[in-house]
Amino acid sequence: MRLAVCTGRTEERDRLCEWLSQYCRLDSVPASVFCADTPEQLAQQPAGSIQIAFIGFGGNAGFLAARALRERDRRCGIVLIDDTAQYAIQGMHIHLTDFILRPVEFRHVVRSMKLALERF
Numbered sequence: 001m002r003l004a005v006c007t008g009r010t011e012e013r014d015r016l017c018e019w020l021s022q023y024c025r026l027d028s029v030p031a032s033v034f035c036a037d038t039p040e041q042l043a044q045q046p047a048g049s050i051q052i053a054f055i056g057f058g059g060n061a062g063f064l065a066a067r068a069l070r071e072r073d074r075r076c077g078i079v080l081i082d083d084t085a086q087y088a089i090q091g092m093h094i095h096l097t098d099f100i101l102r103p104v105e106f107r108h109v110v111r112s113m114k115l116a117l118e119r120f
Helices: 010-026 039-043 059-072 086-093 106-117
Strands: 002-006 032-036 052-055 077-082 098-101
Touching: 002 010, 002 039, 010 032, 010 106, 032 039, 039 059, 052 059, 052 106, 059 077, 059 086, 077 086, 077 106, 086 098, 098 106
Parallel strands: 002 032, 002 052, 052 077, 077 098
Antiparallel strands: none
């Protein structure tokens, strides 16, 4: 399984990568984590190569990156991370797996992973 963490916030990206690795170790989920700093880096990944993506570019950029990923890959579990809840409702239209309102906590990552893993 391949997970993606896509956020322009370096500290948040590093923390999410660490938490996802920790979660996978504790729950014996065989996975590797790919990190992207820009929506373009995420878009360069082949369709179907990412099973779960945590996207947190903020504002419209994050939502557009999530929508573009959904258009390329209908099966990917997408978790959108944002400062405002306005994208949670829009996310229903693109079938987000979960929405995390910042600040992100480990318990949010655990909930999102459990929801995303239900699909597999």
